[in-house]
Amino acid sequence: MGGGGFNGSIPDTQTAAKTGYAAAGSDSGHTASSSDASWAWSPTGMNSSLITDFIARASHETTVKGKAVTQAFYGTSPTASSWNGCSNGGREGLQEAQVQPRDYDGILAGAPAVQADRFLPAAMWPQVVMHELDDFVLSCKFDAFDQAVTAACDSRDGVADGVITDPRTCRFNPTSLEAP
Template structure:
């Protein structure tokens, strides 16, 4: 298998690629980006920041730990970490439903969706069929 110039055989970890993905490429990006900015503009960047969520959030944590001087500020949110739990979480609801043997009917999903939209859609000031930032709103489906 060939990827970005790193060669490996099937069943073996491609360690150079693994390290690139985990942190080296991010550090290289910062160093090369600053050098390119200076070569094009004649001056180094005044400030540099890294901002990321999910995989970018995980990368932000890695940058802050391994290369804290690469950026003037690092904001990482919603980091995709704890993969042993993270990967299985979407299946948990299915497991519980299968174990109980009680399945919601489509009309129940439709009723809950309609009630949530009615309760939360306009809370951001715009009634547009989108619940923006759902974590900011409490919706009790039982009521």
């Protein structure tokens, strides 16, 4: 099973196991919340080993070891292997299909996050800049900004649900948060 976000925890395999499947998942080689990419940064720069785990190695190794555990436990190899993942899990599925085509007989790759070369650096860039400048923005400031933007733009689609459906219609002015 594929993970989501920046992974960092093993996906819930209970449903698959309860329905009779041998199931495995990976934390993608690190422990963190799925929205935390700080693991990719070390004091000396980008952590290429953990990034390689995240991009490809963890999924493949989990697949190989999962099949070995299934063989050892049941005394027979799996008759078929399938992948199921969405977002980063979808990307992992496509990675498996392209780089390790013999790992799975079928792959369900929902909403694959395939432009990692663009959005991963964009997601990590604020952390890199704050690290380099040794000037971290307090989370309370991020929270205040998030709340102000949501309050200003959420209902533009006619529903106040905490989701800004089309950010292009938001005309929030961040200077409105500045203290006089």
